[in-house]
Amino acid sequence: MAGKSSSKKTVAAKAKKVVKATKPAARSKTVDSGIKPAAPKAYAAVAVKDSRNGKNFELPILKGTVGPDVVDIRKLYGEQGLFTYDPGYGSTGSTQSSITYIDGDVGVLTHRGYKIEDLAENSDFMEVCYLLLEGELPNAKQKVEFEKNITYHTMLHEQIARFYQGFRRDAHPMAVMVSVVGALSAFYHDSTDIHDPRQRTIASHRLIAKVPTIAAMAYKYSIGQPFVYPKNELSYAENFLRMTFAVPAEEYKIDPVVAKAMDKIFILHADHEQNASTSTVRMAGSSGANPFACIAAGIACLWGPAHGGANEAVLKMLAEIGSTANIKDYIGKVKSKQDNTRLMGFGHRVYKNYDPRASVMRKSCHEVLDALGKRNDPLLQLAMELEKIALNDDYFISHKLYPNVDFYSGIILQAIGFPTSMFTVLFAVARTVGWVAQWKEMIEDPTQRIGRPRQLYTGYGERPYTPMNKRK
Numbered sequence: 464m465a466g467k468s469s470s471k472k473t474v475a476a477k478a479k480k481v482v483k484a485t486k487p488a489a490r491s492k493t494v495d496s497g498i499k500p501a502a503p504k505a506y507a508a509v510a511v512k513d514s515r516n517g518k519n520f521e522l523p524i525l526k527g528t529v530g531p532d533v534v535d536i537r538k539l540y541g542e543q544g545l546f547t548y549d550p551g552y553g554s555t556g557s558t559q560s561s562i563t564y565i566d567g568d569v570g571v572l573t574h575r576g577y578k579i580e581d582l583a584e585n586s587d588f589m590e591v592c593y594l595l596l597e598g599e600l601p602n603a604k605q606k607v608e609f610e611k612n613i614t615y616h617t618m619l620h621e622q623i624a625r626f627y628q629g630f631r632r633d634a635h636p637m638a639v640m641v642s643v644v645g646a647l648s649a650f651y652h653d654s655t656d657i658h659d660p661r662q663r664t665i666a667s668h669r670l671i672a673k674v675p676t677i678a679a680m681a682y683k684y685s686i687g688q689p690f691v692y693p694k695n696e697l698s699y700a701e702n703f704l705r706m707t708f709a710v711p712a713e714e715y716k717i718d719p720v721v722a723k724a725m726d727k728i729f730i731l732h733a734d735h736e737q738n739a740s741t742s743t744v745r746m747a748g749s750s751g752a753n754p755f756a757c758i759a760a761g762i763a764c765l766w767g768p769a770h771g772g773a774n775e776a777v778l779k780m781l782a783e784i785g786s787t788a789n790i791k792d793y794i795g796k797v798k799s800k801q802d803n804t805r806l807m808g809f810g811h812r813v814y815k816n817y818d819p820r821a822s823v824m825r826k827s828c829h830e831v832l833d834a835l836g837k838r839n840d841p842l843l844q845l846a847m848e849l850e851k852i853a854l855n856d857d858y859f860i861s862h863k864l865y866p867n868v869d870f871y872s873g874i875i876l877q878a879i880g881f882p883t884s885m886f887t888v889l890f891a892v893a894r895t896v897g898w899v900a901q902w903k904e905m906i907e908d909p910t911q912r913i914g915r916p917r918q919l920y921t922g923y924g925e926r927p928y929t930p931m932n933k934r935k
């Protein structure tokens with residue numbers, strides 16, 4: 464018990480330190496709006512002894528604003544002939560970044576130094592987009608200007624509407640998203656020169672503005688309804704809801720609670736540091752590929768159930784469990800790893816504590832279900848019971864498995880009326896700004912090189928070619 468409370472204290476002290484220590488490194492402006500942080504300098508070193516030859520060498524240690532120090536191995540191969548081995552990149556920093564910070568041990572997430580809980584409570588999605596892209600919260604004039612720039616680009620080239628006709632009606636909307644976002648590069652040639660800051664900005668605005676239109680059209684196409692064009696007097700979230708749910712035959716009334724929840728979902732998914740899809744965007748962009756192609760690559764990566772596909776998987780899991788009476792059996796299946804069953808919406812590579820986004824989402828989930836009169840929704844009851852049981856179970860406690868953001872987002876989205884196949888699409892709509900901000904940061908970093916990992920080769924050594932008649 465004593466150990467538990469002292470470790471709790473350590474965690475609390477760490478959290479305090481993290482929140483306080485938010486002063487960024489000295490910065491200078493690049494030609495674009497991007498922020499160019501000062502290159503971190505080595506301030507210490509790790510001494511390494513190579514037991515193969517007794518050789519001693521040192522590896523510099525670099526310090527960021529907050530977070531663990533990093534060992535700089537950039538010269539390791541050149542000087543020592545060694546690669547490092549880190550499948551899944553659990554200990555590898557792939558870049559220097561000043562956009563988002565996560566401390567998974569204590570459940571902290573900040574964008575440009577602002578806590579996600581504060582942004583979700585006090586801000587709106589457009590403001591968060593500006594913050595991620597430009598580094599600061601906008602003043603009133605900057606906000607108006609930014610919103611104008613985004614809404615200016617909400618429409619799609621009319622030819623793109625015809626592109627949809629080539630898909631089967633039962634195509635997964637994520638398949639449509641990957642294709643149509645990639646296809647934007649075939650339509651907007653005037654914003655594909657990545658070396659021109661103005662074109663980079665226009666491409667960024669176009670992507671943020673057009674993804675909701677593309678997503679809503681994917682939905683409309685799948686259900687055989689006509690496309691609804693954007694209405695720029697509405698907010699980003701309102702416009703998306705209208706394009707998704709309105710039909711020409713009726714007036715569409717926007718429920719303010721639903722619009723607020725939608726905006727919050729967008730804020731909570733806007734960026735998440737160097738996750739799989741963001742690293743994919745950076746990797747694709749490192750070759751000089753155009754931004755539309757890079758974001759399409761990010762969408763493809765997000766699709767997987769271990770990443771953005773998890774909210775869809777949560778709903779499928781809840782449907783499979785069916786009722787609270789079956790939870791015990793399901794948890795047993797998870798714990799015995801039967802058929803590799805996992806509790807979807809639980810666990811995270813980085814958070815080994817409650818995902819701060821999940822706390823906000825949990826509250827929002829209750830607000831939306833109350834407003835829609837779905838408080839007794841059996842799915843919510845099942846999810847709450849599952850959460851309670853899992854949080855008190857030794858397996859989940861010892862594995863540090865807490866609910867992640869996707870555990871609740873699926874329930875809200877279903878209550879709003881989205882089919883499960885659209886859940887990951889909504890994640891992609893929200894994350895586009897994060898991908899774009901990280902892509903821009905990479906392109907504007909003068910030390911940027913093509914991403915090219917190494918490997919530990921375990922295949923055959925060289926061998927003579929085997930002619931066909933000698934093969935088994």
Ligand code: ACO
Pocket residue numbers: 768769770771773797804805806807808809810811812813862864867868869
């Ligand atoms: N249910 C049951 N056990 C789990 C779960 C889970 N959801 N997640 C991890 N574990 C267990 C693993 O079986 C493993 O156990 P072991 O050490 O006894 O073998 C241990 O925890 C570590 O698991 P890893 O797969 O190594 O953890 P990793 O950090 O690679 O995985 C991930 C993170 C992929 C998110 C994982 O927790 C998972 O699959 N969760 C369910 C899917 C999900 O909700 N994804 C959404 C992530 S959030 C997002 O993308 C927005």
